[in-house]
Amino acid sequence: MPRAQRKTRRAADSARSSAQKKRAGVHERAAVFAPWRLEFVLGPKDAGCFLCRAAGLSDGDEDAWKKTLLLYRDAHALVIMNRYPYTGGHLLIAPRRHTHELPSLKEAESRALWEQTRLCVEVLGKVMKPQGCNVGMNLGKAAGAGIEDHLHMHAIPRWVGDTNFWPVIGQVHTVPVALAQLWDELRPLFRGRT
Numbered sequence: 281m282p283r284a285q286r287k288t289r290r291a292a293d294s295a296r297s298s299a300q301k302k303r304a305g306v307h308e309r310a311a312v313f314a315p316w317r318l319e320f321v322l323g324p325k326d327a328g329c330f331l332c333r334a335a336g337l338s339d340g341d342e343d344a345w346k347k348t349l350l351l352y353r354d355a356h357a358l359v360i361m362n363r364y365p366y367t368g369g370h371l372l373i374a375p376r377r378h379t380h381e382l383p384s385l386k387e388a389e390s391r392a393l394w395e396q397t398r399l400c401v402e403v404l405g406k407v408m409k410p411q412g413c414n415v416g417m418n419l420g421k422a423a424g425a426g427i428e429d430h431l432h433m434h435a436i437p438r439w440v441g442d443t444n445f446w447p448v449i450g451q452v453h454t455v456p457v458a459l460a461q462l463w464d465e466l467r468p469l470f471r472g473r474t
């Protein structure tokens with residue numbers, strides 16, 4: 281088959297497959313562009329569990345809480361900002377107890393986890409005014425868990441065209457500053473609950 285004809289056929293195949301996907305309700309999901317996550321993916325990993333460290337901080341030590349990006353904690357669960365966020369305002373909600381097994385959660389832990397997830401979506405809605413929110417868990421490596429040993433829920437605010445929503449995040453080195461500023465904004469809304 282001549283080259284030009286092959287090209288036309290490939291284009292036709294591709295258009296057909298795209299039309300089939302649309303009919304089947306399949307939409308390709310756009311990836312969030314978060315280059316600062318490379319630091320997490322490629323960098324050395326901290327020894328120990330950062331969620332357990334947050335669980336063990338003293339009550340009322342706001343400096344340590346800010347450094348750790350811990351926003352809220354009760355007897356059973358905690359809310360912490362993801363240091364390597366997919367988008368600004370990416371929060372993690374975890375039981376205080378170190379476990380990777382969701383079925384092992386006691387009723388009070390499950391309730392706290394869900395209540396704090398609800399609270400995160402409420403606070404993010406007020407402060408960041410997202411147009412949507414992803415909430416969910418990746419249990420185990422095969423499911424995409426970045427931290428496998430201590431289960432956690434993600435609450436990720438989303439905007440249409442995500443990458444432009446927070447202009448301050450343009451380069452990797454601006455992220456820690458942006459995170460500390462955002463902690464200052466989010467913390468008061470959680471502090472009222474403690």
Ligand SMILES: [Zn+2]
Nearest residue numbers: 329332378430
């Ligand atoms: Zn842990």
